[in-house]
Amino acid sequence: MKYRFSQLFDIKQIQTLMESYNKVTGLLSAILDTNEKVLVAVGWQDICVRFHRQHPVTLARCKESEAFIKKHLHEYEGRFFEYQCKNGLWDMAMPIFFDGGHIATFFFGQCFYEDDKPESEIFRRQAREFGFDEARYLEALERVPTYSREQMRNALELYTNLMNIITEMGIKKLKLMQEIEARERVHRNMKESRAYTDRILTCILEEGGGDF
Numbered sequence: 001m002k003y004r005f006s007q008l009f010d011i012k013q014i015q016t017l018m019e020s021y022n023k024v025t026g027l028l029s030a031i032l033d034t035n036e037k038v039l040v041a042v043g044w045q046d047i048c049v050r051f052h053r054q055h056p057v058t059l060a061r062c063k064e065s066e067a068f069i070k071k072h073l074h075e076y077e078g079r080f081f082e083y084q085c086k087n088g089l090w091d092m093a094m095p096i097f098f099d100g101g102h103i104a105t106f107f108f109g110q111c112f113y114e115d116d117k118p119e120s121e122i123f124r125r126q127a128r129e130f131g132f133d134e135a136r137y138l139e140a141l142e143r144v145p146t147y148s149r150e151q152m153r154n155a156l157e158l159y160t161n162l163m164n165i166i167t168e169m170g171i172k173k174l175k176l177m178q179e180i181e182a183r184e185r186v187h188r189n190m191k192e193s194r195a196y197t198d199r200i201l202t203c204i205l206e207e208g209g210g211d212f
Helices: 011-025 046-054 056-075 120-130 134-142 149-208
Strands: 028-033 038-042 081-084 090-098 101-113
Touching: 011 028, 011 038, 011 149, 046 056, 046 134, 056 081, 056 090, 056 101, 056 120, 090 149, 101 149, 120 134
Parallel strands: none
Antiparallel strands: 028 038, 028 101, 081 090, 090 101
């Protein structure tokens, strides 16, 4: 049976959990189903939402990153991989598998590494090239979190633990669903058996006439 993420997990509960993690890390986190529908999301960076995704060229760069991530997901079951988009930000992704099937993808990031942060002049030129409001664009740039490699490794560990917790939640819910289905099946079988017995008794009584 192929499961949907929304069948197995409490979306509101996960949203609350991820909002708490965002307060700690400042990182975007999001879960998308296999049809690219956003199920849970928090912390989208303004530089991506208000600028990069509003111009066809920079949007194409975002789409290129997403295509790369999607293409390589199957290679990374149970772990994250990272990718730097051509707009300069780093993203991380982990496929979520359940019962052998890929049901969603967890993303986090939209950040810089402190030893690999592009020069602000690059973004100034980019603002002029694509017609962005330069002052607002640079303000959005300043709000993008910057991390050391060690901090990001810690974040990867934190989010890996989060994914393990989420998966355990799904397993418990699946077991409960299976128990409920088993009980309902037994109940249906009992009702059908009782109905069958009643029909037999009715036939016996009808055939026996008034002998009883």
